[in-house]
Amino acid sequence: AxxxxxxxxxxxxxxxxxxxxxxxxxxxxxxxxxxxxxxxxxxxxxxxxxxxxxxxxxxxxxxxxxxxxxxxxxxxxxxxxxxxxxxxxxxxxxxxxxxxxxxxxxxxxxxxxxxxxxxGGNNAFIVWKDANIEKAVKTAITARMLNCGQSCIAAKRFILVEEIYDDFVQQFTAAVDKLKSGNPLEDGTQVGPLARKDLAQQLNKQVRLSVEKGATLLLGGDQNNCYHAPTVLGGVKPGMPAFDEETFGPLASMIRAKDEAHAFALSEKSKYGLGVTVCTTDVNRALSHANEVSDGAYFVNELVKSDPRLPFGGTKRxxxxxxxxxxxxxxxxxxxxxxxxxx
Known part of the structure; x- marks a missing residue:
């Protein structure tokens, strides 16, 4: 030519x-x-x-x-x-x-x-044993409770290596318990009603079925009309709705991992693939694991979010x-x- x-x-x-x-x-x-x-x-x-x-x-x-x-x-x-x-x-x-x-x-x-x-999404929020737990909890609260949890890219499955599981769960649950529920039109309200009554009912059903399958209700669990209380479940495992399904509301699932490799394996046990967060003080080591994640986004020490300067999208379902x-x-x-x- x-x-x-x-x-x-x-x-x-x-x-x-x-x-x-x-x-x-x-x-x-x-x-x-x-x-x-x-x-x-x-x-x-x-x-x-x-x-x-x-x-x-x-x-x-x-x-x-x-x-x-x-x-x-x-x-x-x-x-x-x-x-x-x-x-x-x-x-x-x-x-x-x-x-x-x-x-x-x-x-x-x-x-x-x-x-x-x-x-939809069922994002994993992985916390390694070397993470700054206080900072990780602060990020996790926003990642799960933003917009009352009604977000496809919200962190839904909190996968914690066993060395820090108890510490993270205690601090996270205490922080959720302090969130102010009320009228979303009022300043200071952090948790309001869901968009529709059927969404609140579906979330409550997922909570109840997960508890029936062995999860522990650590906080919340109540639903009234369109409102669902911020809820934390402990001991969540594959096979429970709180692990397998997208939970579109203020429900956080705490999942114990034996080690980092097990945490990534649990993260991949999802039909969804929007994004994964890893919390650690060793950023270079976290970056070396990026190829192990099949999702469309991999964030280190930050909640998964869309940024106009970067492409956004998912894989799988x-x-x-x-x-x-x-x-x-x-x-x-x-x-x-x-x-x-x-x-």
């Missing part, structure tokens, strides 16, 4: 199906890279946050985006397949449950359209594809090869 290169062109309209738990951030996490790449966006938000969706569309209008570049659709899930089938929709991105992700992936596959899925940063932008572009023959 006299000339050859690769162009990165927008693919067109991308449909975003977004959840209620972070109704603004989740949308901007999709929209910023996707629109920057030159695409247009359609938003189908969760029905309990349609008001947020209207405000988001207004933000793009006020920012000077051309009319129609970002549009909010007030529709329900029974209309999604029809929208995906439309010729103008070139790709779909969804953040939500496993069930919703499977349904959308099926529709996208039926119409041969690209999809990105960010689904947590979905596929990446959001944010360059990787997020590249998900919805046409990598076009341009070739000019030699004369």
């Amino acid at each position: 006299s000339t050859s290169y690769v162009r990165h062109d927008p693919i067109g309209t991308v449909l975003a199906i977004m959840p209620w738990n972070f109704p603004f951030w989740q949308v901007f996490r999709f929209a910023a890279p996707t629109l920057t790449a030159g695409n247009t966006g359609l938003l189908k938000h969760a029905p309990n946050v349609f008001g947020c969706a209207i405000q988001i569309q207004d933000v793009f209008r006020k920012a000077g985006f051309p009319e129609g570049v970002f549009q909010n659709l007030i529709v329900h899930h029974n209309q999604i397949d029809r929208i995906i089938s439309h010729d103008s929709v070139k790709a779909i991105t969804l953040t939500g449950s496993e069930r919703a992700g499977a349904a959308v992936a099926e529709s996208a596959g039926k119409y041969l359209k690209k999809s990105v899925l960010e689904l 947590s979905g596929y594809g990446r959001e944010l940063a360059k990787d997020g932008m590249m998900e919805f572009i046409n990598r076009k090869t341009v070739y000019v023959a030699k004369q």
Whole structure:
């Protein structure tokens, strides 16, 4: 070739199906890279946050985006397949449950359209024996209780090597017990109700079944309407709902590991793969274990979180594809090869 290169062109309209738990951030996490790449966006938000969706569309209008570049659709899930089938929709991105992700992936596959899925999680929070326990507990509280535990990337399984198990559990339980529950509209409230009554009931069912299978209720366990008390379970093992399932609320599962190798093995015993945290004072040694983790993120001495500068996404039943940063932008572009023959 006299000339050859690769162009990165927008693919067109991308449909975003977004959840209620972070109704603004989740949308901007999709929209910023996707629109920057030159695409247009359609938003189908969760029905309990349609008001947020209207405000988001207004933000793009006020920012000077051309009319129609970002549009909010007030529709329900029974209309999604029809929208995906439309010729103008070139790709779909969804953040939500496993069930919703499977349904959308099926529709996208039926119409041969690209999809990105960010689904549930059951993140492990591993604490080694050399960790600063006080700092680890402080990070762990935020990692589990942020947004009342209603987060796919929340730490849910606290895997503790046996040398520090008792110390960590005691300090963590005491810290959870001090959290202030109340009206989320009032300053100082740290734990409020869950988004729906059925979510609180499901979490309480997971607690009760785990206790029946041998877990120890160390704190909480009560549920009243949409409220579920911050709860700590000790002695959690594989085979219990608190270990095997995503727990979408203020429930922390304490899991004993024989050593570091056993901790990583327990971490991998999950159908999900969003992220893992390791707490230690030996950062280099922690980094040497990064290849042992199959999740999409590996954080040392920090809770797993999304950062606009870094790609975000999971593996296994947590979905596929990446959001944010360059990787997020590249998900919805046409990598076009341009070739000019030699004369």
